[in-house]
Amino acid sequence: MRSTTILFLVLLPALAETSSAQQSTTTPSATAAQHVTEALTGLDNASNGFVDEATHQADLAVFDEVETTADGLGPLYNAQSCRECHQNPVSGAASQITELRVGHYAADGSFQNPQIPIGGGAEIISGRSLVNDRAICPSNDYPAMEIQERVPESETVRTQRLSLNLLGDGYVEAVADATLVTLAALQCAASQGKICGQAIRVPIVEAPGAVGVGRFGWKDQHASLLSFSGDAYLNEMGITTHLFPDEITQLCNAAAEPNDKIDADGLSDVERFARFTRATKAPPRDAQLAAGASAQRGSVVFDQVGCSTCHVRTLTTAPAGTKINGGTYIVPPALGSKQFHPFSDFLLHNIGTGDGIAVAFQEHFGRALQALMAKIVPSSTFISAQYKVRTAALWGVRLRSRLMHDGASYTYSDAILRHAGEASAASQRYFQLSPADRGALLDFLRSL
Numbered sequence: 001m002r003s004t005t006i007l008f009l010v011l012l013p014a015l016a017e018t019s020s021a022q023q024s025t026t027t028p029s030a031t032a033a034q035h036v037t038e039a040l041t042g043l044d045n046a047s048n049g050f051v052d053e054a055t056h057q058a059d060l061a062v063f064d065e066v067e068t069t070a071d072g073l074g075p076l077y078n079a080q081s082c083r084e085c086h087q088n089p090v091s092g093a094a095s096q097i098t099e100l101r102v103g104h105y106a107a108d109g110s111f112q113n114p115q116i117p118i119g120g121g122a123e124i125i126s127g128r129s130l131v132n133d134r135a136i137c138p139s140n141d142y143p144a145m146e147i148q149e150r151v152p153e154s155e156t157v158r159t160q161r162l163s164l165n166l167l168g169d170g171y172v173e174a175v176a177d178a179t180l181v182t183l184a185a186l187q188c189a190a191s192q193g194k195i196c197g198q199a200i201r202v203p204i205v206e207a208p209g210a211v212g213v214g215r216f217g218w219k220d221q222h223a224s225l226l227s228f229s230g231d232a233y234l235n236e237m238g239i240t241t242h243l244f245p246d247e248i249t250q251l252c253n254a255a256a257e258p259n260d261k262i263d264a265d266g267l268s269d270v271e272r273f274a275r276f277t278r279a280t281k282a283p284p285r286d287a288q289l290a291a292g293a294s295a296q297r298g299s300v301v302f303d304q305v306g307c308s309t310c311h312v313r314t315l316t317t318a319p320a321g322t323k324i325n326g327g328t329y330i331v332p333p334a335l336g337s338k339q340f341h342p343f344s345d346f347l348l349h350n351i352g353t354g355d356g357i358a359v360a361f362q363e364h365f366g367r368a369l370q371a372l373m374a375k376i377v378p379s380s381t382f383i384s385a386q387y388k389v390r391t392a393a394l395w396g397v398r399l400r401s402r403l404m405h406d407g408a409s410y411t412y413s414d415a416i417l418r419h420a421g422e423a424s425a426a427s428q429r430y431f432q433l434s435p436a437d438r439g440a441l442l443d444f445l446r447s448l
Contacts, residue, residue: 034319039171039340041284045090049334050170050279059276062269064091067237072259074136075147075252076118076125077238082273085163085236092167092280094400098160098407099236101129101357102151111358111386114155118147119251125149127362128248130235137252147251159355161218162407165396168282169216172346173225174317174324174335177213184347187309195309195422197347198388200381203365203373205230205243207326211376215346218405219357219382220390221364224325229273231364233260241270244366282340283396290447298444301437306426310391311343343394343448352420353404354387394448412445413438 040048047056064083067073078099079085085097103114116125135148151158180199188196202214205227212223222228230243240247241260247253260268267275289295302308318324320336359382361370389405397403402410409415419427433441 034316034337036316036337036339039168039317039338040281041168042281043090043093043167043284044281045092046281047279048170048281050332051275056276056279059272059279060091062272063276065269067239069136069255072239072255072257074134074238076132076149076248077134077136078132078236080237082232086166089399090167092165092277093283093396094165095163096402096407097163099163100131100133100151101159101161101355102131102155103129103157103357104155105157105356110383111157111356113360114152116149116152116155118149118249119145123147123249123251125249127367128235128360129357130360130363132235132238132248135252136238139252141254142252145252147249157356159357160406160408161355162402162405164216164218165283165393166277167280168340168342168395169225170278170280170335171282171315171317171338171340172215172342173223173278173329174322174331174338175215175315175346176318176322176324177223179315179318180213180215180346183312183345187345187347191309194425195349197310197345197349197391198385199347200385201377202359203227203369203377204326204328205365205369207328208369208372209376210326210328211373212325215390217364218389219359219385220346220348221359224274224329225277226271226274226325226329227365229270229277233270233273235363239269241268243270246367278335282342283399285395286398286447289443292443292447294440294443295447296444297437298440298442298447301433301441302444305429305433305441306423308343309426310345310347310349310423311394312345312391313343314339314341316340341395343397344391346390346393348385348388348390349423350388350421351423353406353418354389355406356386358382358386394445397448398446412442 045060047053064081066081083091085095086092088095104112106112113127113129118125131149131151137145137147184197184199199213200220201211202221202223204210204212204224214220214223216222216228230241233239233241234244239260240258242258245258260270262268317335317338318331320331320333322331403415409418416430417427
């Protein structure tokens with residue numbers, strides 16, 4: 001009870017949108033028993049200490065590797081390497097790359113996944129909202145087979161989703177579930193129900209039957225970086241793994257399954273992707289701009305407007321030795337009891353920009369888990385969040401030319417003024433700022 005009371009008192013200034021240049025939101029993990037230190041930051045593609053530097057560089061090479069059909073690329077895919085979607089300005093960061101998602105609404109307003117014919121109607125792709133932009137055939141090996149996905153006229157719900165930054169996500173993964181659940185509850189209480197982040201529990205693919213609080217992806221569809229990596233390897237590159245062994249289509253598919261093989265070190269590529277991400281440093285601020293008077297004033301305005309209610313400045317990871325992800329992963333010393341500054345609560349909110357698309361269970365968790373998890377994580381969980389998106393983490397936002405989940409906003413002002421729903425009041429307060437305060441807030445954002 002005492003820790004909850006302390007958290008409420010710490011969060012209350014942010015949630016009540018008071019002005020404090022030094023305001024920092026801590027979490028239930030940040031107790032007196034912990035010796036909390038700052039997370040490492042940097043854009044040098046060097047290890048944060050989770051693994052030694054040689055191992056990290058070897059994992060980086062795998063992350064950057066271009067996949068071919070001999071590796072199992074496709075048959076349907078969006079990219080040929082992880083870095084293709086996560087490389088600005090370094091591997092693991094974000095990019096301008098978007099993916100296409102579609103579907104339609106049932107009579108009751110619930111989202112329905114599309115039915116997309118390929119191969120001249122030889123097969124119907126279902127169970128996913130993602131539409132892949134690329135295919136490996138027709139080709140020399142399959143000259144008469146054409147499987148390019150196209151959006152049927154019936155699928156009237158359509159959106160783009162921007163690729164997300166992965167730098168620092170090892171710290172995000174190490175935040176205790178209870179931290180995010182408590183944050184959601186206190187946020188809602190302090191705002192008298194006006195701002196209520198949703199923490200959803202999602203399957204841990206590598207631990208069948210286990211669930212965790214989602215925090216990765218625009219819909220918080222994954223809690224584990226290994227699950228997230230396996231999902232991306234299959235759905236973005238078409239490469240099957242021990243976690244996601246079922247190919248999207250067998251048309252034009254000649255590679256043996258699973259495509260992702262164990263290497264000489266006893267690891268698969270997808271395990272190396274997760275390890276690489278866990279070892280990345282958090283995005284740093286522009287130190288020179290952050291030290292300026294305008295950005296410092298903007299930091300105060302950021303709180304006054306109410307941005308920090310959802311764009312939470314500071315989170316703290318669980319102590320080293322904590323078991324997470326269904327007991328399959330133990331928080332290591334390099335990531336345990338670390339304070340980091342993502343400017344996000346990693347919760348789902350309805351801010352009027354949600355695309356209306358619900359998480360497709362088969363796509364994100366695989367066919368094998370579908371029956372097992374149906375009662376543990378009902379489809380209604382994802383339907384309830386179809387108009388919500390994860391709070392965009394603002395660390396590294398100065399390096400992005402396109403903003404919001406769909407990349408359709410090109411300036412900070414455009415993005416702020418698009419905020420509606422739970423963020424309506426904050427957006428209105430921004431609109432009413434003096435030119436000087438508005439400029440200061442924008443300078444603050446440019447420093448992140």
